[in-house]
Amino acid sequence: MAALVESIYKGITYRGAEGQWAWILHRASGLGIALFLYMHIVSIFVAAIGPGPYAWVHATLYTSPPAKVLEVFLLFGVLYHAANGMRIIIIDFFPTLGKYQRTIVRIELVLVAVVLVPAAIITLHSLF
């Protein structure tokens, strides 16, 4: 645990560039997606308790404003994790592209934004 805290401290205080932040975000989004999957399993399991609680979770809790905002975070996490994963694969297979990695990170973020913005508008639309 102490070692984990120490390596996180080192990561935050080292002034790495795009590659380091892309990597940290990749880890964070991966963890977020894993947490969501656990939550998903639990919320489906609520059906075993009864139709009432199940309907409450899905129709009331999941449509509440905080849940909608979290949904946008989830969308970002999934989109980013997928796009960044593709970037890593491309660089692994074509190491010479490494010298353009900063540009590739930027292109990746633009692609994520292009999908995320309309999707977020659709998701949050019902709140306004």
Place this chain on the structure above:
Amino acid sequence: MRIKMRIRRFNPETDSSPWWGEYWVDVEATDRVLDALHQVKWYQDGTLTLRRSCAHGICGSDAMVINGRNALACKVLMQDVGDVCQVEALRSMPLIKDLVVDMEPFFAKYRAVLPYLINEELPAAGERRQSQEARARFDDTTKCILCAACTTSCPSFWANEDYIGPAAIVQAHRFIFDDRDTAADLRLRALNDVDGVWRCRTVFNCVQACPREIDVTRAIGEVKLALMNGGD
């Protein structure tokens, strides 16, 4: 110009943990961080301990964390550091004193990749000839000065100090892709370990840190591909 130096100090005989010492120095814009450290050591506090030898970016002994980023103190100009220059020892290496770390674990990894030419056959006419193209294949990785800036900038290394690290892979690359050498298999085997090349997550901190501007991640990527294709 007058600049504040914040130096992370540690004396194992008197301190239980490192602390930040602050010193004011008068420097020229074109002085290097090493000159500022010398000013502190020579005129303010003789106990400040650091390692340096050539002072011209070629011996690799003064790599340290300067304003949060690994670099050679003898290659960073004061005009590029801002008003406060913060200096600390390389991370994830055993700290001996002030800015000096124990490089032995780093060199043990260097030795593990057999960093020398192995070829049992006698050269044909007194020397081994090599075409310019074959020499160019590993030119980039011949430039390494073993300063450890890359390895100690790597998040995979911070998380797991058994990771062989970018520097050792760069050194292995220099011989794996040398057509006069015959021991690529031995080196690739050492690098195929759980703590070998596969721990690289293409974070690119090493490329940013390398004072010799070696394309470190590319070299690692080429070794990964060589392993995937079953040899060089």
